[in-house]
Amino acid sequence: MxxxxxxxxxxxxxxxxxxxxxxxxxxxxxxxxxxxxxxxxxxxxxxxxxxxxxxxxxxxxxxxxxxxxxxxxxxxxxxxxxxxxxxxxxxxxxxxxxxxxxxxxxxxxxxxxxxxxxxxxxxxxxSKNSAELRFDKNSRMIYFRGEPLHLTAAEYGILTYLLEHANEVVSREDLIYNVDAIHEDSSLKSIDVIISRIRHKLEDNPKQPRFIRSVRGLGYRLTP
The missing domain is CATH 3.40.50.2300 (Response regulator)
Known part of the structure; x- marks a missing residue:
């Protein structure tokens, strides 16, 4: 209210x-x-x-x-x-x-x-913007450290959703059912693969991610 x-x-x-x-x-x-x-x-x-x-x-x-x-x-x-x-x-x-x-x-x-x-x-x-990650609503582009990210539709949808829920834990199921570019019959493993691709575009060391971190048994958390 x-x-x-x-x-x-x-x-x-x-x-x-x-x-x-x-x-x-x-x-x-x-x-x-x-x-x-x-x-x-x-x-x-x-x-x-x-x-x-x-x-x-x-x-x-x-x-x-x-x-x-x-x-x-x-x-x-x-x-x-x-x-x-x-x-x-x-x-x-x-x-x-x-x-x-x-x-x-x-x-x-x-x-x-x-x-x-x-x-x-x-x-x-x-809430979608930080010093390093910025979402431009008009151009529908995501910028990282001032440069536009080149993303597939699925990568763009997932990263946008994570930005909208920054600092929150987002489950793989959340991403499957809320990202238009992801088919509802997609496997949880396919989400992990897309997250891995996004990490390679954001992280200095994808094996020790700073931005998108795994939360064991729950999903992912974006810390912009």
Whole structure:
């Protein structure tokens, strides 16, 4: 479930939005006080912040700035202040989106999902890259130490899957059923052969691999 912190002093509106978002598997914790909101971000994990601007004790733009100094969490400003300057300043201070009130709650749901999809893609891309191994989504190429690797379809599929699950143990069965270029009737031994070929393209000493290591009885782990 997605967990959202809403910093909103209109408690009636916050309750309406919270009930609506719940339908879409989005749990909302609302606080009317900006200082309490900043404190909760320090002590609890959240996926996104919905931030009003007209708050007691601290302007929402300052709250946005404080959040961004401490955290890279996505921020949607939700405000009745329709001044273009507020929107520009809010985005400059680190907000990811600005939604002027009043709005249809369906639009808020759409904005939340769009931002989280984008963040998810960025994290996925980061997880595929390291100082030595880099996956380029656009060209569908894998680079090793700055040079493109020349891989067969099966080698490319297996290495991509290992990169997506870097530092996790991946079984041979996982590779057979999740890599399109591998036929489901392939033997476990055939996976070992392909892994060996990949090692020869990555490792200085394939017999003592540093990147793709065997985990006895379980499978393989890629440590990029």
């Amino acid at each position: 997605v967990k959202v912190l809403m910093i909103e002093d209109d408690e009636e509106l916050a309750e309406i939005l919270s009930e609506y978002l719940q339908r879409f598997n989005i749990e909302t914790v609302n606080v009317p006080d900006p200082f309490l909101g900043l404190s909760k971000l320090e002590t609890q994990p959240f996926d996104l912040v919905i931030l009003d601007l007209s708050l007691p004790g601290m302007d929402g733009l300052d709250v946005c700035e404080q959040i961004r100094k401490r955290n890279d969490i996505p921020i949607i400003i939700s405000s009745a202040r329709n001044d273009l300057t507020d929107k520009i300043v809010g985005l400059e201070k680190g907000a990811d989106d600005y939604l002027p009130k009043p709005y249809d709650p369906r639009e808020l749901v759409a904005r939340i999902k769009t931002i989280l999809r984008r963040i998810g893609r960025e994290k996925s891309e980061d």
